Amino acid sequence: MYPQPAGIEEQPNAYEVTFYLQDNMARIAIEYTTINPPDIVKIKRGIYTVETPKRYLNLAERLINAYETVYNNLTRIFSTNLTSVYVKFYAPSLEDLWIGGFIPFNGTHLSEINLNLFFIRTSPGYWEQIAIHELIHHFVWAAGISPNLLWFHEGLAEYISFELTLGAGWTGAEDRRERLEIIAEALKQEYGFIQDWRPGKLSGNIIMYYAAAYSVVKELAQSYGGLEFYRKFFSQIKGFKNITSTDTLVYYLSKCAEEDLTPKFIQWRFNVVNIYAVHEAIQEGKDAVARQLPIAQPWATVARKLIEQAEDAIRRGDLKEALMKAIIGGFIAKISLTLTILTVGAVVLLIMRRLICEEI
Numbered sequence: 001m002y003p004q005p006a007g008i009e010e011q012p013n014a015y016e017v018t019f020y021l022q023d024n025m026a027r028i029a030i031e032y033t034t035i036n037p038p039d040i041v042k043i044k045r046g047i048y049t050v051e052t053p054k055r056y057l058n059l060a061e062r063l064i065n066a067y068e069t070v071y072n073n074l075t076r077i078f079s080t081n082l083t084s085v086y087v088k089f090y091a092p093s094l095e096d097l098w099i100g101g102f103i104p105f106n107g108t109h110l111s112e113i114n115l116n117l118f119f120i121r122t123s124p125g126y127w128e129q130i131a132i133h134e135l136i137h138h139f140v141w142a143a144g145i146s147p148n149l150l151w152f153h154e155g156l157a158e159y160i161s162f163e164l165t166l167g168a169g170w171t172g173a174e175d176r177r178e179r180l181e182i183i184a185e186a187l188k189q190e191y192g193f194i195q196d197w198r199p200g201k202l203s204g205n206i207i208m209y210y211a212a213a214y215s216v217v218k219e220l221a222q223s224y225g226g227l228e229f230y231r232k233f234f235s236q237i238k239g240f241k242n243i244t245s246t247d248t249l250v251y252y253l254s255k256c257a258e259e260d261l262t263p264k265f266i267q268w269r270f271n272v273v274n275i276y277a278v279h280e281a282i283q284e285g286k287d288a289v290a291r292q293l294p295i296a297q298p299w300a301t302v303a304r305k306l307i308e309q310a311e312d313a314i315r316r317g318d319l320k321e322a323l324m325k326a327i328i329g330g331f332i333a334k335i336s337l338t339l340t341i342l343t344v345g346a347v348v349l350l351i352m353r354r355l356i357c358e359e360i
């Protein structure tokens, strides 16, 4: 709640602002704009460039040190490295005070990391967790996960940054982790609402999205080997660029877990299709087409085309479309002879009616 000032009076060299508070606790934040632009400097070390107001140069050094501490671990987990990392420090407005950092995404590319200077006075580790969270987005993207699969991006960024910062003894990250875990508990394992979360869409309850995404990533890690599970996953998808759908993701996670995770995701209220079921439907459809007599036209051809479109949809990662086309294609293939007889019958009937009409 932001009470309006009850009065502003000009004093020599100062302004006196009066507020009437409704209780005994308050935090005062003042948003202001300076006349002169800040003295921005750039510091570069290795792959890192940090753009900062000059007075925060030490902080830029602290950031690069933190990034260097975790970098090798991250390249090991994600089976990839980064060629350059660009970071900008910014002063927040009151409206975006609580956003620790962000990375603009233009639909295809992630750009520079922006870090909110407001959080630098938190306990050691809190700010590092935010900074490493943002760095992890770049690794996840470089490893082939589309930022449109935002729940997985955020879940990994939270989970892995907690593991690395707390593992390095930067205990300040514990506050955020505890907060997410408390919020997640109230969700009672119903995490599926995060499936359609996309970049740029913010809501008042955004912390619930982070909590749910973190919980899914954490619970999978707890069941299948911690960070090593994700190291295996990223080594497996190496070279397979741009995973965009939860269906495809669950398929590759299942391969790493050596167990079909579809039921688990359905139990978490995700809307996912089992890729094995789609392949089965396609095979059944192909078998049904192969069994048809050459005279069962044009329906056998229609069925074959649908099965081909289903295979194409799998390649695009659209499992729902693939399943629908495979089922319809298979069904048409099975009854294509009957459909052909009905079609021929209808055509013969039409011709006969026309002849009879012409005779009359």
Ligand SMILES: [Zn+2]
Pocket: 133, 134, 137, 153, 154, 157
């Ligand atoms: Zn994030």
